[in-house]
Amino acid sequence: MSDEKTNPEEIETTDVEKVPFNLNMHVARLLMNEPFFAALSRRIDKREYKGIPTAGVRLNPDTAQFELLYNPDFFDMIPDKQRLGVLKHEFYHVIFEHLTGRKPEDTKDKNAAMLWNYATDLAINSHLHGELPKECLFPGEGQFAHLPSGKSSEWYLKELKKNPPQQQEGDGEGEGQGGSGGYGEQFDSHEGWDEADSTTREMAKERLKEAMKKAAEEATKNSSWGSIPSQIRKDITSRLQGNIDWRKVLRYFVKTSQRSSHSSTMKRINRRYPYIHPGRKINRQASIAVSIDQSGSVNDGMLQAFFAELNKLADIATFTVIPFDSEVAVDKVYVWKKGEKKKWERVRYGGTDFDAPTKYVNDNNFDGHIVLTDLCAPKPKASKCQRMWMTSRYYAERPYFTTKERVIVIDTP
Numbered sequence: 531m532s533d534e535k536t537n538p539e540e541i542e543t544t545d546v547e548k549v550p551f552n553l554n555m556h557v558a559r560l561l562m563n564e565p566f567f568a569a570l571s572r573r574i575d576k577r578e579y580k581g582i583p584t585a586g587v588r589l590n591p592d593t594a595q596f597e598l599l600y601n602p603d604f605f606d607m608i609p610d611k612q613r614l615g616v617l618k619h620e621f622y623h624v625i626f627e628h629l630t631g632r633k634p635e636d637t638k639d640k641n642a643a644m645l646w647n648y649a650t651d652l653a654i655n656s657h658l659h660g661e662l663p664k665e666c667l668f669p670g671e672g673q674f675a676h677l678p679s680g681k682s683s684e685w686y687l688k689e690l691k692k693n694p695p696q697q698q699e700g701d702g703e704g705e706g707q708g709g710s711g712g713y714g715e716q717f718d719s720h721e722g723w724d725e726a727d728s729t730t731r732e733m734a735k736e737r738l739k740e741a742m743k744k745a746a747e748e749a750t751k752n753s754s755w756g757s758i759p760s761q762i763r764k765d766i767t768s769r770l771q772g773n774i775d776w777r778k779v780l781r782y783f784v785k786t787s788q789r790s791s792h793s794s795t796m797k798r799i800n801r802r803y804p805y806i807h808p809g810r811k812i813n814r815q816a817s818i819a820v821s822i823d824q825s826g827s828v829n830d831g832m833l834q835a836f837f838a839e840l841n842k843l844a845d846i847a848t849f850t851v852i853p854f855d856s857e858v859a860v861d862k863v864y865v866w867k868k869g870e871k872k873k874w875e876r877v878r879y880g881g882t883d884f885d886a887p888t889k890y891v892n893d894n895n896f897d898g899h900i901v902l903t904d905l906c907a908p909k910p911k912a913s914k915c916q917r918m919w920m921t922s923r924y925y926a927e928r929p930y931f932t933t934k935e936r937v938i939v940i941d942t943p
Contacts, residue, residue: 550578551602560614564756567621569745573737574624578602586719587620589629589726594733594786596624599719608663615661618757619718622654625742625766626683629723630735645694647720649686656680657759666717729785736782743770776920776938777839780900783918783936784847787898788816816847819896820866821887824855827904831942832922836902837866844868850896856883858890884910891915905929905937 553576561568574587579599586599598620605613623629628650651667656679659668669677669686673695677686726734746766749755755763820840822828840849849866853859884907891899892914899917909931918936926939 551606553578553598553600553602553605556613557617560610560617563754564614564618565752566745566749566755566758567618569748570621570624570741571617573741573744574598574621576600582719582721584718585616585620586721587623587629588722589730589734591726591730594726594730594737596629596734596738611661612663615658616663616718619651619654619658619662619666622657623650624738625762626650626653627735627738628683629726630731630738645690646683646687648695649683649690650720651717652677652686653681653683657762663717733782733785736778737786739770742766746770774938776940779918779936779938780839780920781843783898783900783916784816784818784843787818787916788846789897816897817895818847818849818898818900819852819887819891819894820849821852821854821858821891821899821901821903823882823901823903824853824859825882825904825906827906827922827925828902829922829942832902832920832940835940835942836920837870840866841868847897852887852890854883854887854890856881857886860890863890882907884908888913888917905931907931909933 557571557576558568561571573596575590575595575597577597577599578601580601580603582599582601584601584604588597588599589595590597598617605616608616633646648667652669652674655662655666655668658666659679667674669679669681676693677689758766822833843849844867851864851866853862882903884901884903887901888899888910896915898915899913900920901917902920904925905919905921906925907930916935918938919933920938920940923939923941926937929937
């Protein structure tokens with residue numbers, strides 16, 4: 531046996547393959563002390579994407595869902611404090627409606643658009659000093675030393691137009707960290723903010739309002755909004771207050787039930803390859819089940835108001851009317867047509883069982899389910915598609931069961 535000692539430096543080592551950073555596995559931990567952001571985060575899809583250097587939020591033009599795209603290599607390099615700061619920065623873009631709101635008219639020019647991007651970042655980063663990587667833009671620092679903190683995106687845009695930051699050499703793009711030219715470097719990606727059409731943005735705005743309402747409820751329940759400044763909290767609360775227009779909710783429900791398909795058209799310009807490839811047209815359609823309780827609580831005024839609104843939605847969905855009590859009157863089910871003024875009549879007279887229309891809808895693969903009722907029956911089984919309950923104010927205030935699904939009041943004279 532040899533007495534020679536092995537030199538540790540001569541031992542061959544094998545590199546262990548590093549697991550890429552998975553934001554979905556860390557987000558709950560990072561937002562543990564941020565109840566509002568945590569609740570909002572659960573309604574925003576998160577996807578790994580190395581096509582951007584850092585992170586960015588976008589609006590999916592097909593689904594009207596908010597998406598957070600992140601580069602795992604970037605997140606792997608920064609500490610938890612900055613990871614949290616980046617998450618809050620991106621969520622503020624959503625909260626401030628930078629993706630869904632109306633942009634200033636003159637931001638279509640490349641440099642003007644960059645100023646708007648800077649303005650939105652400055653408005654957000656006013657509240658995140660010391661929480662973000664040093665490459666980020668901050669009021670009161672660098673080229674923005676003359677700008678105070680705590681102003682709106684519109685205010686910063688106005689000031690940046692008066693005194694634009696010094697342009698750098700390059701092609702004028704400056705898209706993301708590491709980009710060159712234009713007015714300088716932009717830390718996060720705003721790519722794709724203009725891809726969604728007006729219909730998609732309106733759907734997303736309604737979805738955002740609903741998400742923020744639930745997040746506010748959760749924050750209030752926890753007696754803490756985390757690090758959200760009091761003024762922003764007041765702004766969010768005021769936006770969520772006021773009477774809910776059931777007509778807008780109905781339209782939103784139908785639109786979010788839609789399935790989308792794509793077709794090519796030369797009538798629409800392809801934004802990536804203008805005049806080379808045809809544009810893309812998004813076609814949306816939904817099949818909606820309308821179950822009507824036969825107990826007599828759904829009065830003529832409610833039905834008249836409801837079907838008047840369906841008239842306005844007939845171009846984006848088909849509606850199947852389903853009379854029910856303890857069973858579905860299958861022989862009386864019909865597809866409602868635009869402009870139809872069919873006199874409503876009771877066809878069943880038994881007790882109410884919500885499982886009956888639920889089973890019929892689940893078996894027939896509808897995209898959405900609306901139930902007009904007095905809510906006076908046990909809670910039904912789960913629906914395969916999204917479901918909404920519509921009733922009078924009297925019954926909405928005295929429900930037989932509780933549900934997390936939408937319950938909307940149809941106010942009639």
